[in-house]
Amino acid sequence: MIEAEGLVKSFGRTRALQGVDLAVPQGTVLGVLGPNGAGKTTAVRILSTLLVPDAGTARINGLDVVRQAERVRQSIGLTGQYASVDEDLTGRQNLELFGTLLELGRAGARRRAAELLDWFDLAAAANRPAKTYSGGMRRRLDLAASLVGSPDVIFLDEPTTGLDPAKREDMWDVVRSLVTNGATVLLTTQYLEEADALADAITVIDHGRVIAHDTPDGLKRIVGGQTLEVRPTDPAQLAPTAAILSRVGSGAPADEIRRGVLAVPVADDSALTESVARLAAAGIAVTELSLHLPSLDEVFFTLTGRTAADDDTTRTEVAA
Amino acid sequence: MSTLTGTPPRTGPTLSTVVAQPRPLRLLRHSLALAKRSLIKTWRTPEALIDVTLQPVLFLVIFVYVFGGAVAGSTHDYLQYLLPGILAQTIATGCIAIGVNLNTDIAKGIFDRFRSLPVPRSAPLVGAVFGDVVRYVIVTVSTLAIGYLLGFRVESGPVQALAGCLLAVLFALCLSWLPVYVGMKVRTPGAVQGVMFALIMPLSFASNVFVAAGTLPGWMQAVVTVNPLTHLVTAMRGLFLGTPVGNHVWWTLLWCAGFVAVFMPLALRAYRRRV
Numbered sequence: 001m002i003e004a005e006g007l008v009k010s011f012g013r014t015r016a017l018q019g020v021d022l023a024v025p026q027g028t029v030l031g032v033l034g035p036n037g038a039g040k041t042t043a044v045r046i047l048s049t050l051l052v053p054d055a056g057t058a059r060i061n062g063l064d065v066v067r068q069a070e071r072v073r074q075s076i077g078l079t080g081q082y083a084s085v086d087e088d089l090t091g092r093q094n095l096e097l098f099g100t101l102l103e104l105g106r107a108g109a110r111r112r113a114a115e116l117l118d119w120f121d122l123a124a125a126a127n128r129p130a131k132t133y134s135g136g137m138r139r140r141l142d143l144a145a146s147l148v149g150s151p152d153v154i155f156l157d158e159p160t161t162g163l164d165p166a167k168r169e170d171m172w173d174v175v176r177s178l179v180t181n182g183a184t185v186l187l188t189t190q191y192l193e194e195a196d197a198l199a200d201a202i203t204v205i206d207h208g209r210v211i212a213h214d215t216p217d218g219l220k221r222i223v224g225g226q227t228l229e230v231r232p233t234d235p236a237q238l239a240p241t242a243a244i245l246s247r248v249g250s251g252a253p254a255d256e257i258r259r260g261v262l263a264v265p266v267a268d269d270s271a272l273t274e275s276v277a278r279l280a281a282a283g284i285a286v287t288e289l290s291l292h293l294p295s296l297d298e299v300f301f302t303l304t305g306r307t308a309a310d311d312d313t314t315r316t317e318v319a320a
Numbered sequence: 321m322s323t324l325t326g327t328p329p330r331t332g333p334t335l336s337t338v339v340a341q342p343r344p345l346r347l348l349r350h351s352l353a354l355a356k357r358s359l360i361k362t363w364r365t366p367e368a369l370i371d372v373t374l375q376p377v378l379f380l381v382i383f384v385y386v387f388g389g390a391v392a393g394s395t396h397d398y399l400q401y402l403l404p405g406i407l408a409q410t411i412a413t414g415c416i417a418i419g420v421n422l423n424t425d426i427a428k429g430i431f432d433r434f435r436s437l438p439v440p441r442s443a444p445l446v447g448a449v450f451g452d453v454v455r456y457v458i459v460t461v462s463t464l465a466i467g468y469l470l471g472f473r474v475e476s477g478p479v480q481a482l483a484g485c486l487l488a489v490l491f492a493l494c495l496s497w498l499p500v501y502v503g504m505k506v507r508t509p510g511a512v513q514g515v516m517f518a519l520i521m522p523l524s525f526a527s528n529v530f531v532a533a534g535t536l537p538g539w540m541q542a543v544v545t546v547n548p549l550t551h552l553v554t555a556m557r558g559l560f561l562g563t564p565v566g567n568h569v570w571w572t573l574l575w576c577a578g579f580v581a582v583f584m585p586l587a588l589r590a591y592r593r594r595v
Binding site for chain 1: 350353354356357360361364365428429430432433434435436437438439
C-alpha cells in the first residue's frame with residue numbers, strides 16, 4: 001500500500017513537486033502519467049527513500065519513508081531509468097550481489113538468482129556481462145534485480161520507454177503476473193496506452209501537480225475515449241465506409257485523417273468487431289483497421305489546453 | 321518470453337530478521353559483498369592496472385640509469401635507495417583510480433539501486449575502498465619483482481620486508497579516502513584525475529623519494545620533513561634495508577589515522593549529498 005500527501009520538492013529554483021497526493025491500495029496498479037519533467041521520477045525517488053521531500057508525508061505499508069526509511073527499503077523494489085545494474089558483472093553476479101545485500105545468505109542468494117534468471121528467460125545469458133545484453137534483456141535484468149527480495153511494493157519508472165512494441169507487451173505480461181501475485185505497483189509512463197493496459201487507476205501529473213485522478217475508463221470518458229481507424233483497400237469505397245462507420249461510432253466520422261484513412265470516435269472495444277462484421281457484409285475490403293487511445297498529447301490538451309510538447313519547452317526555458 | 325506464463329517465484333527472505341543484526345557487523349558484511357563487486361571489475365578489466373604496473377618500471381629504469389650515477393655514485397646503490405620511494409609514489413598515484421571509478425559509477429544509477437536496498441548508506445564506499453586492496457597488493461608485488469630483476473635486494477629480513485609491504489598497502493587504503501572525497505565532490509571523472517594529480521605529484525616530489533632531504537634548501541627541508549610520504553618512505557627503507565627506522569612507522573600510522581579521520585566522514589557526507 002502506498003500513500004502520499006502533499007509532497008513538495010524543489011531543486012534550486014526548479015519546483016519539481018508542488019503538493020502531490022498519491023494513493024495505491026494493496027494489490028493494485030497505479031499508473032502515473034505525465035510528460036518529461038512533470039515530476040514523475042521525483043515522486044518515485046521520494047517514495048523509494050532516495051530523496052527526502054521538502055514537505056508532505058508518504059507511507060509504504062504504513063511505514064514513513066523518511067523516519068522509517070530502513071524498514072521501507074525491505075519491502076520495496078525499484079526499477080527505472082536510474083536504478084540500474086552493474087554492467088561489468090554478469091546477470092547472475094548482479095542478482096547474487098543483491099541477494100547477499102538482502103541477507104538471503106550465500107545459498108539463498110544463489111537459488112533466488114537462478115529462479116529469477118529462469119523466470120525472466122535470461123538463463124542462457126546468465127554468465128555474460130550485463131553490458132553485452134540487448135535493450136529488452138537489460139530491462140528484464142533490471143526488473144529481476146528489483147524482485148530479488150520479493151518486495152510487495154514495486155516501483156516501475158518508465159519500464160518500457162525505448163522498447164519496441166513486442167518487448168513492451170512482454171513487460172506488460174510480467175507486470176500483470178506480479179499483480180496477480182499480490183504486489184502493489186506504482187508505474188510511471190508517458191503512454192496512456194500502457195496505463196490503460198495495466199493500471200487500476202491513473203494519476204496525471206503536470207508541472208509537479210496532480211491534474212487528474214480517475215480509473216482508465218473515467219479518464220477516457222474525459223478525454224474522448226478511443227478512435228477507430230479504417231483504410232479501405234479501394235479508395236473509391238471511402239464514402240460507403242464512412243457511412244458504415246457513422247453507424248458504428250459514437251460521433252461523426254472525421255474526413256481522411258491521413259490519405260485514404262477514415263477515423264471515428266467509438267464508445268468501446270465492441271465497435272471493432274461490429275465494424276468488421278458490417279464492412280464484410282457490405283463487401284468492403286480493408287488493409288488497415290485499428291483502435292487507438294488518445295495520445296498523451298491529446299490527454300494533456302484536453303486536461304490543460306496545452307500540449308505536452310509545449311510543456312517541455314517551457315520547462316527547458318525555466319531550467320536554463 | 322514464453323516462460324512467463326507462471327507466477328513469479330516468491331521465496332523471499334523473512335525480512336524481520338534483517339533489522340535485528342548489529343549495525344557494525346552488517347556494515348562490514350555488506351562492504352565485503354560490495355568489495356567483491358570491485359574485485360570482479362578489476363579482474364574483468366586488467367588493462368586498468370597498466371598505469372600502476374608500468375609507471376614504477378618507467379620511473380625505476382629512467383631514474384636509476386639516468387640519474388643513478390650522478391646522485392648516488394653507482395646505479396646499484398641508487399636502486400637500493402630509490403625502490404622503496406618508487407613503491408610509495410606508485411601506491412599514492414594508484415589511489416587516484418578509486419575516485420575516478422566511483423565518480424563514473426555514481427552517474428550510472430547502480431548507487432541508486434544500493435540506496436533503495438536495506439544496506440548501510442556508507443557500505444558502497446567502504447566496499448570500494450576494501451576492494452582496492454587487491455590493486456595495491458598487485459602494485460607492491462609487481463614493483464618489487466621489477467626491482468629484483470634490476471638488482472634490488474632486501475637487506476633486512478623477510479618479516480621486516482613483509483611489514484614494509486603491509487605498511488605501504490595500509491597507507492594506500494587510508495589515503496584513498498582523499499580521492500574518494502574528491503570523487504564525490506568533483507563533477508566529472510576527468511576532473512577527479514586532474515585534481516588528484518595536482519595533489520599527489522608535488523607530494524611525491526617534495527619528499528625523500530628521489531633524494532635525501534639533507535641536500536635541499538632549508539624551507540624545502542621543512543616541507544619534506546612533514547610530508548606523509550617522507551615518513552612512509554623512510555620507514556620502508558628501514559624495513560627493507562635494515563637502516564634505522566626511528567619513529568617513522570608511528571608517524572606513518574598517525575598520518576593514516578588522520579586521512580581516515582578527516583576524509584572518510586567528509587567523503588560519506590559528500591556522498592549523501594550527491595546522490
